[in-house]
Amino acid sequence: MVSIDPAATPDDGAGRGGPAPASSRRRPQRARTRFGRVDGILLLDKPAGMSSNQALQRVRHLFCAEKGGHTGALDPLATGLLPICFGEATKIAGNLLGASKAYDTVARLGQVTDTDDAQGQVLCERNVQAYPIDRIDAALRSLTGRIQQRPPIYSALKRGGEPLYAKARRGEVVEVQAREVFVRTFELQAADDLLDDGRPLLRLHVECGSGTYVRSLVRDLGEALGCGAHVAQLRRLWVDPFREPRMWTIEQLQALAERDPRALQACLLPVEAGLVGLPRIDLTVEAAARFGQGQRLNKVPGPAGLVAVFSETGAVVGLAQLSRDGVLSPQRLFNWPTGGGLSPD
Known part of the structure; x- marks a missing residue:
């Protein structure tokens, strides 16, 4: 096949000289991204x-x-x-x-929204009092520890294989069951924000476990104070182990x-940076090679549970479950390029 560059062709395809009609000219195409391996x-x-x-x-x-x-x-x-x-x-x-996570958030008191944040529609507005600090602290303490929390209706939680937010956007009635979550810290950072710009704002700090919704915490704080609330700003500070x-x-x-x-x-951080919170098991090169081929290993010392498995060369080989009786069972194996690890291609 012969490839013809249209820019070098002097006629419009009908035997006439001069530029081709605008409808037949090809627009310059963006170079397509050439994707490759990145770890x-x-x-x-x-x-x-x-x-x-x-x-x-x-x-x-x-x-x-x-x-x-x-x-x-x-x-x-x-x-x-x-x-x-x-x-x-x-x-x-x-x-x-x-993993556990930490956030700074700003709660807007006096307004309840359908999404529990500032992007939603305001459902109702209530008067906000000049709450004493001890009352705010008591409400925050009631939402700390292991608590039952109802996730927001507009969330990525799935029911029947579909996110709840998709159902809510169609106007369907969405029932969300409360579930247990862990809130390590829910603290007031600045009480002065209650008067900033004449708007009733509270600046808060949250440290919590997996599955906790800060939007729900702020919504429930508003209910505990009797005025309602939603998230006006939210910033995630860290995620374990970072x-x-x-x-x-x-x-x-x-x-x-x-x-x-x-x-x-x-x-980029190496994969190992995400494993520092797991117990580490170091294997000889020979044992690591067998593990990297999916074989279980016996009589491996270490703590029972999920572990990160390394070769004595320092290369991470995979994740495994270590039983109480020392059986190391592969869970996820890393497939490094030749020379970059021990897992087979």
């Missing part, structure tokens, strides 16, 4: 107004990563830490989903990509 964890500082999936796709294209996923969605209103896993790091995303994260904004990543795409690699 590692990016600690993204998600901007407000963007969904977690939109943020994921933006950075995945910047890194030209063929495989990626985020660990625990942030609402479009929220900002802050969103760990992005590329390549082999996606195999530990589930572990990060269940307690002091070096986060990257999309703008910073874009600037690096424009200067030198290879510089983006320095923004």
